[in-house]
Amino acid sequence: MFAVADRGPGIPLPERERIFEPFYRPAGAAADAGGAGLGLAIARRLAELQGGAIEYADRPGGGSIFLMRLPADSTPGVLVKS
Numbered sequence: 001m002f003a004v005a006d007r008g009p010g011i012p013l014p015e016r017e018r019i020f021e022p023f024y025r026p027a028g029a030a031a032d033a034g035g036a037g038l039g040l041a042i043a044r045r046l047a048e049l050q051g052g053a054i055e056y057a058d059r060p061g062g063g064s065i066f067l068m069r070l071p072a073d074s075t076p077g078v079l080v081k082s
Contacts, residue, residue: 001067001068001069001070002067002068002070003065003066003067003068004065004066005059005063005064005065005066006059006063006064007059007061007062007063008063008064009062009063010058010059010062010063010064011056011064012026016056019040019056020040020041020044020054021037021041022037022038022041023036023037023038023041024037024041025037040054040066043066043068047068047069047070050070050071051070051071052068052069052070052071053068053069054066054067054068054069055067055069
């Protein structure tokens, strides 16, 4: 499991699934805020292709937590070299 957390404003409840849609930008987002709205969509699809998932959670005290869960390889004796 990987977690990324911030102390930003968080994500309003109605937008929590939409943030994973390609090119989604929240209403009122500045046009020059940067990013194309693809990062979370790509991350979710990569996780799903590997049998995992990515999700959003509120961070206690304010902010966001994004959790990516990926299955572990249970094949004995496998060593991955790079």
